[in-house]
Amino acid sequence: MLELRPCCECCGTDLPPDSEAARICSYECTFCAGCAEATLAGRCPNCGGELVRRPIRPAARLLTHPAGTTRKLRPQGCAAVPQP
Template sequence: MLELRPNCECCDNDLPPDSADALICSFECTFCRSCADQRLHGRCPNCGGELVRRPIRPAKRLASHPASSQRVVKPAGCAH
């Protein structure tokens, strides 16, 4: 099950579980659309994988399967 991480690893902007602006790689590294498009050019800086839109978990399922609250941030931000 996806963790639905709460923030962008580059800029630390919030990405709530229902955000259409959250993108992930196959390892669930999570980025906002702005960083993914402008800084990372659609590639994960950690694994090199493709960044795709993160699915939205239905609100009624969040009660029994909540999103992660653990924030992951790259201390130096994300490089090209």
Template structure:
């Protein structure tokens, strides 16, 4: 099950569970659309994998399986990735 991480790893932008702006790789590294399509050019800086839109978990399922609250942000941001 996806963690639905709460923010972009590069810039720290909040990405709530229903956000259409969240992008993930197959390891669930999470980025905002601006970072993913901008400086990262559609590739995860951690594994090199493709970044795709994170699916939205239905509200009734989100109540049973809540999103993560653990924020993972790179101290150096995207530029140093």
């Protein structure tokens, strides 16, 4: 089950569970759409994988499977990842 991490790892922008601006890679690294598209060119700076829109968990399901609360930020910030 996805953690639904609460913020962008680059800039710290809040990304609530219903955010359409959240982007994730296959390891669930989480970024806002602005950082994912403008800074990272759609590639995760951690693994180099594709960043895609994070699915939205229905509000009723959040009651039994809540979103994550641990904020993860890259201390060095984000830089573009070279394209493979």
